[in-house]
Amino acid sequence: MSHDLAAALDIGGTKIAGALVDAGGRLLVRAQRPTPAGQDGATVMGAVAEVLGELRAAPGWQRVAAVGIGSAGPVDASAGTVSPVNIPGWRGFPLVAEVGKVVGDLPVVLVGDGVAMTAAEHWQGAARGRDNALCMVVSTGVGGGLVLNGRLHTGPTGNAGHIGHISVDLDGDPCPCGARGCVERIASGPNIARRALSLGWRPGADGDASAAAVAASAAGGDPVALASFDRAAQALAAGIAATATLVEVSLVVVGGGVAGAGELLFGPLRRHLKGYAVLSFVAGLEVVPARLGVDAGLIGAAGAAAGARGLWAVG
Amino acid sequence: MSHDLAAALDIGGTKIAGALVDAGGRLLVRAQRPTPAGQDGATVMGAVAEVLGELRAAPGWQRVAAVGIGSAGPVDASAGTVSPVNIPGWRGFPLVAEVGKVVGDLPVVLVGDGVAMTAAEHWQGAARGRDNALCMVVSTGVGGGLVLNGRLHTGPTGNAGHIGHISVDLDGDPCPCGARGCVERIASGPNIARRALSLGWRPGADGDASAAAVAASAAGGDPVALASFDRAAQALAAGIAATATLVEVSLVVVGGGVAGAGELLFGPLRRHLKGYAVLSFVAGLEVVPARLGVDAGLIGAAGAAAGARGLWAVG
Numbered sequence: 001m002s003h004d005l006a007a008a009l010d011i012g013g014t015k016i017a018g019a020l021v022d023a024g025g026r027l028l029v030r031a032q033r034p035t036p037a038g039q040d041g042a043t044v045m046g047a048v049a050e051v052l053g054e055l056r057a058a059p060g061w062q063r064v065a066a067v068g069i070g071s072a073g074p075v076d077a078s079a080g081t082v083s084p085v086n087i088p089g090w091r092g093f094p095l096v097a098e099v100g101k102v103v104g105d106l107p108v109v110l111v112g113d114g115v116a117m118t119a120a121e122h123w124q125g126a127a128r129g130r131d132n133a134l135c136m137v138v139s140t141g142v143g144g145g146l147v148l149n150g151r152l153h154t155g156p157t158g159n160a161g162h163i164g165h166i167s168v169d170l171d172g173d174p175c176p177c178g179a180r181g182c183v184e185r186i187a188s189g190p191n192i193a194r195r196a197l198s199l200g201w202r203p204g205a206d207g208d209a210s211a212a213a214v215a216a217s218a219a220g221g222d223p224v225a226l227a228s229f230d231r232a233a234q235a236l237a238a239g240i241a242a243t244a245t246l247v248e249v250s251l252v253v254v255g256g257g258v259a260g261a262g263e264l265l266f267g268p269l270r271r272h273l274k275g276y277a278v279l280s281f282v283a284g285l286e287v288v289p290a291r292l293g294v295d296a297g298l299i300g301a302a303g304a305a306a307g308a309r310g311l312w313a314v315g
Numbered sequence: 316m317s318h319d320l321a322a323a324l325d326i327g328g329t330k331i332a333g334a335l336v337d338a339g340g341r342l343l344v345r346a347q348r349p350t351p352a353g354q355d356g357a358t359v360m361g362a363v364a365e366v367l368g369e370l371r372a373a374p375g376w377q378r379v380a381a382v383g384i385g386s387a388g389p390v391d392a393s394a395g396t397v398s399p400v401n402i403p404g405w406r407g408f409p410l411v412a413e414v415g416k417v418v419g420d421l422p423v424v425l426v427g428d429g430v431a432m433t434a435a436e437h438w439q440g441a442a443r444g445r446d447n448a449l450c451m452v453v454s455t456g457v458g459g460g461l462v463l464n465g466r467l468h469t470g471p472t473g474n475a476g477h478i479g480h481i482s483v484d485l486d487g488d489p490c491p492c493g494a495r496g497c498v499e500r501i502a503s504g505p506n507i508a509r510r511a512l513s514l515g516w517r518p519g520a521d522g523d524a525s526a527a528a529v530a531a532s533a534a535g536g537d538p539v540a541l542a543s544f545d546r547a548a549q550a551l552a553a554g555i556a557a558t559a560t561l562v563e564v565s566l567v568v569v570g571g572g573v574a575g576a577g578e579l580l581f582g583p584l585r586r587h588l589k590g591y592a593v594l595s596f597v598a599g600l601e602v603v604p605a606r607l608g609v610d611a612g613l614i615g616a617a618g619a620a621a622g623a624r625g626l627w628a629v630g
Contacts (some may be wrong), residue, residue, distance in 0.1 A: 074595045083595070128329035146562070148468065155563025156447065167591055169484045170496075170549060173341035179556070181485075200573055234485060241494070242481035248470025253582065265464070273562040276482055278493035280389045280398070281472040 003065035005057055005275040005313075006305045007103070009048065009298030011071040011084025012113065013037050016044075017049040019295075021302035021310040023122040025163045027295060029058040029309075041089040044239030045098050050104045067099060068305030070116025070297045073143070076111045077158030113137075117255065117290075118145025119152050119307065120300030123314040125291035126253040132246035134240065134249045135290070136163055138265070139256035142184040142236075145289060148247060152307055152314075164188070179183045184247055186235035189258045194202040196228040215261040229261065244282040255290025262289075277308045316355040317378035319627075321368055321620045322418070324363065326386040326410075327428065328352050328401025334610075335365040335375045336617035338627040340439040342610060346375040356404040367417045371622030382414060383620030385431025385612045388458070392425045392473030424620040426473040428612055430454075432570065432605075433460025433476060434467050434622065436614030441568040442605035447562045449555065450605070451478055453580070454571035457551075459500040463562060467622055467629075479503070483553035501550035504573045510542040529575040544576065545583045551588030559597040563572045570605025576615050577604075 003199070005028070010017040016035050019027040031054035033047040055061060072084035080096030096108045118127070118135035120239050127133040127147055136144035142164030146153040153160050164184035172181025185191060189211030196214045201224040203209040204217075215224035240252050261266060270287055277285050292299060307314040320343070325332040328350055335344040346369035348362040370376060376492030387399035411423045426434070431448035433442070442462060451459035457479030461468040468475050479499035480492050487496025500506060504526035511529045516539040518524040519532075532540035555567050572588040574580060585602055591602050607614060622629040 076596065148463065153463065153562065156565075157563060157595070159594070159596045160561065160563045162594065164562045165594055166560050167553045168482060168485045169551040172589075179591045238482045238485040242557055245477045245481050246475065246558055246561060247468065248472060248475045250471075274487075276494045279474070279477065279480055281391065281470070281474045 004145035068301035113145030116300035233268035241276035383616035429458030431615035452571035548583035556591035
């Protein structure tokens with residue numbers, strides 16, 4: 001029996017997804033439960049165990065060589081614990097040890113969800129073959145991860161690439177994280193919607209006041225909706241340029257719901273980047289959409305485990 | 316004859332320094348020329364050749380295994396060229412090839428001056444034994460470099476860690492680099508002095524309007540001088556927190572003339588860091604002064620060459 005598969009878990013505030021993943025990044029078996037996010041920690045872990053139970057019942061389980069977990073953050077890969085903002089029952093929860101109890105002797109690798117998405121885009125998506133890249137998600141939050149020198153850069157705790165919470169406006173609005181003027185505070189979907197409303201934009205007859213509705217208005221030429229996207233793009237550009245200037249990446253991959261607005265976001269983002277990514281070694285920075293969709297978390301968790309354990313080449 | 320030394324060059328707008336450096340980071344032989352910064356490129360290279368000529372005449376030269384160059388930036392290590400802002404005669408100047416002509420078969424390794432300082436502090440200074448650190452210089456400009464996963468992170472072009480030109484104030488004052496609100500634009504010595512003057516600070520009888528003079532006033536309790544240092548510290552804190560959040564460093568080493576102000580800078584810097592480095596994985600960030608002085612560039616150039624060529628352990 002060859003051990004040529006990774007088991008993957010993608011843990012978020014809405015759902016807990018699992019899969020068996022092969023060396024080509026294909027999802028062979030899937031399992032999923034809603035996250036009982038409002039329940040106590042043991043109940044949330046019970047849902048994880050159910051997902052793992054389904055995977056263990058699949059014939060491919062005997063081929064699994066490692067388990068990769070991508071989790072909503074903050075995570076602490078060095079301690080094996082997670083404290084997802086949207087799962088209050090888990091604070092310093094020993095997820096690696098608890099998963100280890102379920103899966104027996106298999107090695108368990110934990111990374112943050114931004115790092116997992118980055119592993120996926122590097123292994124199978126838009127950053128494939130690139131040695132230095134920033135991958136990010138612009139959605140309800142803003143997260144990301146880094147590929148440096150051809151390898152996933154996780155940082156000691158698995159949180160590296162946390163671009164949503166760098167300040168690009170040191171005197172700016174307070175962010176729920178405790179800092180001010182964070183990229184996420186300006187560029188996330190809810191903040192795009194909030195800003196549009198505060199500038200006078202009003203939702204249509206359906207009452208939809210989401211960033212997607214603002215995007216629809218922007219696509220129709222609404223100047224306030226366009227202005228809110230432009231400001232988000234400016235903050236993303238400042239954060240992306242800072243990242244490139246600090247670590248030298250030549251590619252930025254942007255996914256997530258807000259990136260679904262397409263050129264409404266990418267157009268002003270590329271224009272603002274010309275104003276912030278100005279030094280010679282960052283002026284050629286490319287910005288492209290992510291290629292992998294909702295499965296990126298699972299693919300990336302598998303890829304991160306495979307990379308960390310040397311199961312197969314993922315870069 | 317063992318090959319157990321590195322030759323080092325430290326190239327700046329004021330002086331061109333050279334040395335032979337041993338595996339303990341000791342400078343065995345030194346040479347130096349003023350930089351003919353206003354002259355044509357060939358004349359500047361002539362001064363470099365004179366420095367190398369002195370080193371080659373030293374008995375230790377036969378033991379040299381590699382040549383390390385730390386240069387004022389921008390540099391392009393991948394192309395082997397430099398374009399130092401303060402040496403207008405060198406634009407895309409093929410320094411690696413020109414030094415190669417002088418030194419014959421020896422390998423030549425080029426890094427930016429911020430990376431060189433970082434290599435020095437990691438090898439022999441305040442970041443010794445640390446696997447993840449940001450080292451920086453706050454002086455006429457603001458530069459830096461990164462140690463990640465126990466190794467110097469140069470980036471493909473040798474410019475990584477360029478913290479002086481990340482924007483922490485996306486709507487802020489235009490920076491000579493072309494961006495806005497860069498850390499250097501707020502926190503460098505000349506900008507500390509400029510801001511103090513604009514807020515009403517006046518130099519003493521000696522007419523000294525430098526950052527050092529502002530520091531002296533601040534030490535005497537002058538509120539405007541203190542405010543200018545506080546604003547510099549705030550910008551440094553935002554930039555340092557961004558760096559730690561992006562790559563996960565646990566240590567920041569700060570050197571350079573402005574850092575010579577001691578607690579006038581480090582006090583407000585640590586206080587402001589509490590406001591920006593807030594996520595769990597960066598909240599424990601340490602900030603310490605650099606240990607190496609004016610020789611850091613030479614020690615680091617040697618260390619970078621030794622590290623890149625595997626001459627001896629430098630981490």
